[in-house]
Amino acid sequence: MRLRNNKVAKRLGTKALAGVLAIGLIISTPAAALADGGAETAGTQSTASQTPAAQAEKLQAKSVDGKDTLTDVSDAVKEMIQRGEVKLDESTGYLIDTTTGQKTNPVTGERVDQIPAIPATPVEPAAPAEPEQPAEPAEPATPAEPAEPATPATPAEPAEPEAPVTPATPAEPTTPAEAEQPAEPAAPAEPEQPADTVTSAKSNQALVAKQQIVKLPQIVEDFRFWTVARKYAFAKSEINIREAIPENIDGSNTQDAKTDLENAKTDAKKLQKKKKKITKKQTKTIKNKIFKKAKSKAVRDLQKTMEERKNLKQKGLDAALANQQLEEKVRTVGTLSQDGLLYILKEEENGWLYVESGNVRGFVKTSEVYTGDAAQEILDVYQTKAQKKAEKAGMEYTGIEGTAKTAEATVDAKENQAYTYLRATVNPTVAEKDYALVNDQIGTGILNIKEENNLDARTVGTLKQGQLCYILADKDADWVYIESGDVRGFVEKKYLDNxxxxKQQITTTGEEQYKTAEETVKPEENAALYYTLASVKEGTPSGEIRESILQFASQFIGNPYVWGGTSLTDGADCSGFVQQIYKQYGYDLPRVAEDQSQCGTKIPVEDAQPGDLIFYAKAGHVYHVVMYAGDGKTIEAASTKLGIIESKVNTKNAVWATRIINDNYTLAGGGISNVNATNEMYGQNLGNFQITYYCACEICCNKADGITATGTPVVEGQTIAVDPRVIPYGTKVIIGGHIFTAEDCGGAIQGNHIDIYVNNHAEATALGVTNADVFLVK
Structure with a gap:
């Protein structure tokens, strides 16, 4: 079976350009300078409420004629700002050259070595002639204090000339004698462009040289599923589950939540009264008894009429669903009856849902199912029925599966292109390790791992005598389904020692000491890969999170660029845009691009993966940030003229990328008791918390609350549920030496209480309730 790496569901367009740019607002205070293409210059960001148009039209800066009056910036100088050649120093109000630090004329763009008049010394009438000679090239190294040579009024302290060498802040006006130290003229320029910073330099090459760029190991796709919490939905009527999202068809719910809730209550009442349906086998038995007892023609005719009516009704329903399939031009992979159970795995654009029901996985319209409070009405009825059923049978209640109907497949899972669209599932995905070794019957030969349970099937991997595998399914059959390394398939049981x-030998020796299978067919081409969704290893959802981030960001394409803005709908600048996108996934980024460039792990631009951030610089100064979308493309808030767009990487100005998203799920998924925090990582002690455990089953997640409160998949060894008033979402904490991330919450999670996610209910129950100190990760 081919892996479906290319997305089955097509993105359905983008939003239209939103917002009208206001004009005419005069900026009364120095505004932040625009950078390349209207993008921000990091470190000079203005968060004032002026409109973008006003800022573009009325940018002001101090004059360089000694009067320090606010002067409108000319169009020519604005273009210099956009090119990153000049920026506004908000601390002084002057425009300065980003390379030399010289003050710049806001009208002509001319760089000046000194300001003609120094307001700090107006009482020196004898020296006004000195400022009138700004063009003196003889003393270019002392731009900050040109008028001071006329004040050698302090020669009484000649013994002090050695002391001024140490002061790092020559701006102190009380010691004018220090101006006579020509050996230290470069010091005043340091605050504007300090030589020891990592966010600015004289050139892009020098800027990059200051960074610690890390070459990350390649992330290998593992092709495994992971378990997520259950989000319930129920079919309003009989529905099709599609293989893909039909083009140009909106699946949004046309009814409001109140109407849906009322309809769900009506359906719930009918469910409460509905008697248990007779199975096909029972129906056949009853029919046989009827025909044996009543052989009269009248009875036979009556039965025939009833059967014909039933068939006609069924054909009518089938016809309606078939017509829907033809209209949408998308194949149906399963059908679900009214009030049938399905789980929402992902909310797509334009009102579509990616769902799972039984062994069927695909897409349905939001308008076709009850969700949220409406779904809860149906769920309550099924839970009551299932609990009574379990109690009557003397069994433990395990959920509503078996009481509520699930989908019937119309296409085999191996042929369903939507099956692996998202490798999340509500079912357990981590199997208990059932060790086996290849026995000596194989001799010096090779044990072939087959794609199907027969000798004629294709070989997907090989094992030799003494090598290790794990039995995942069909343990009592002649052919068993196994996993060894990244190879999954069928082998004859007679060649395994289980x-x-x-098993004791493997446990004592250590499984890592045994060799595993050699792959002969790539996993994405192995039809046996998902014979069962379970594996001995936890799946890594990071690739899916990256795709989710891109899809989330894409819906804002067409919205306006607003200088200083952080609204995804009303307008944002480049750094405000990526900050708000990442915030939705639990990552807190600084406000401006220059600061963001120092977050995460710096990597070469060519190593960027979708969802990583790429930074642009000019003349050694970071001025813009974009989100990488793969294939050389970006999603970015570009400029006031272009707004939020899809573009291409500016390879000329791109200096490095940063990896914010955590791809190392093996560390977190290694088990909740795995100690992975070093002593240096322990931060503030948040206090003693009550610790309980939960899983994704219906008992632990009774209500349809979603995957997690932050929309991310739950992962054992990573996810904890918290009271966000105590521990904010996205916070990393250490509990018992293990690092967890606050990604979820619940009604019972209040105050100093934390729930830790585990993969199965038995483990959650066995772990019980404990108390532990909780520390912040530094």
Missing amino acids: SDET
Whole structure:
């Protein structure tokens, strides 16, 4: 079976350009300078409420004629600002050259070495002639204090000339004698462009040289599923589950939540009264008894009429669903009856849902199912029925599956292109390790791992005598389904040693000491890969999170660029845009691009993956940030003229990328007791918390609350549920030496209480309730 890496569901367009740019607002205070293409210059960001048009039209800066009056910036100088050649120093109000630090005329763009008049010394009438000679090239190294040579009024302290060498702040006006130290003229320029910073330099090459760029290891796709919390939905009527999202068809709910809730209550009442349906086998038995007892023609005719009516009704329903399939031009992979159960795995654009029901996975319209409070009405009825059923049978209640109907497949899972669209599932995905070794019957030969359970099937991997595998399914059959390394398929059981003695031997020796299968067919081409969704390893959802971030960001394409803005709908600048996108996924980024460039792990631009951030610089100064979308493309808030757009990487100005998203799920998924925090990582002690455990089953997640409160998949060894008033979402904490991330919440999670996610209910129950100190990760 080919892996479906290319997305089945097509993105359905983008939003139209939103917002009208206001004009005419005069900026009364120095505004932040525009950078390349209207993008921000990091470190000079203005968060004032002026409109973008006003800022573009009325940018002001101090004059360089010694009067320090606010002067409108000319169009020519604005273009210099956009090119990153000049920026506004908000601390002084002057425009300065980003390379030399010289003050710049806001009208002509001319760089000046000194300001003609120094307001700090107006009482020196004898020296006004000195400022009138700004063009003196003889003393270019002392731009900050040109008028001071006329004040050698302090020669009484000649013994002090050695002391001024140490002061790092020559701006102190009380010691004018220090101006006579020509050896230290470069010091005043340091605050504007300090030589030891990592966010600015004289050139892009020098800027990059200051960074610690890390070459990350390649992330290998693992092709495994992971378990997520259950988000319930129920079919309003009989529905199709599609293989893909039809083009140009809106699946949004046309009814409001109140109407849906009322309809769901009506359906719930009918469900409460509905008697148990007779199975096909029971129906056949009853029919046989009827025909044996009543052989009269009248009875036979009556039965025939009833059967014909039933068939006609069924054909009518089938016809309606078939017509829907033809109209949408998308194949149906399963059908679900009215009030049938499905789980929402992902909310797509334009009112579509990616769902799972039984062994069917695909897409349905939001308008076709009850969700939220309406779904809860149906869920309550099924839970009551299932609990009574379990109690009557003397069994433990395990959920509503079996009481509520699930989808019937019309296409085999191996042929369903939507099956692996998202490798999340509500079912357990981590199997208990059932060790086996290849026995000596194979001799010096090779044990072939087959794609199907027969000798004629294709070989997907090989094992040799003494090598290790894990039995995942069909343990009592002649052919068993196994996993060894990244190879999954079928082998003949007679060639495996699965005895207790062998298992003990592996445990004692350590499984890592045994070799595993050699792959002969790539996983994405192996039709046996998902014979069962379980594996001995936890799946890594990071690739899916990256795709989710891109899809989330894409819906804002066409919205306006607003200088200083942080609204995804009303307008944002480049750094405000990526900040708000990442915030939705639990990552807190600084406000401006220059600061963001120092977050995460710096990597070469060519190593960027979708969802990583790429930074642009000119003349050694970071001025813009974009989100990488793969294939050389970006999603970015570009400029007031272009707004939020899809573009291409500016390879000329791109200096480095940063990796914010955590791809190392093996660390977090290694088990909740795995100690992975070093002593240096322990931060503030948040206090002693009550610790309980939960899983994704219906008992632990009774209500349809979603995957997690932050929309991310739950992962054992990573996800904890918290009271966000105590521990904010996205916070990393250490509990018992293990690092967890606050990604979820619940009604019972209040105050100093934390729930830790585990993969199965038995483990959650066995772990019980404990108390532990909780520390922030530094």
